[in-house]
Amino acid sequence: MTNAGQGAVTAAAMPAGTTIVQYTQGDGSQQFVTVPVSISPAGEVQAYQIRAPSSLPAGVVMATPTGITSPQQLAEESARKRELRLMKNRYKNREAARECRRRKKEYVKCLETRVAVLEQQNKTLIEELKSLKELYCHKTETE
């Protein structure tokens, strides 16, 4: 594990040319993503350096390449970028879906509460109408 210093980020080397990047979110929770990198036999990250772009959420860092020249490397690099972007999208989407479901549940709960209140009001009004009718009938009978 190496610590990049920005937002408590750590990276663990994986066997198949990937690394697991651990990052801390704004709320302090830990998240993990796998990122393809080239690792030297000594376990050092060779083709990437760690930096923290402003477009990422607080605590998230992204690996960027250094010294890439050939078209093949460029293609690999864009594929890696695409993969990283998709991973980020998936993560955000996951969170958004959770939040969406939470809001939906809350909304349904609110509606149910409103239905209960309105049903109670309806009952009360029916009772009131009933007693007023009785009162009216009684009055007309005595006249």
Added chain:
DNA sequence: ATTTGAAGACGTCAGATCGA
């Protein structure tokens, strides 16, 4: 104890919407 079906939670993708 095992099986089965319903209900709920979750992750993912695609499309809609909105603000810069």
Added chain:
DNA sequence: TCGATCTGACGTCTTCAAAT
């Protein structure tokens, strides 16, 4: 126009009660 966000739809997994 483009990126970010929201949400509906779909498939999968888990849990739990009822049936066998």
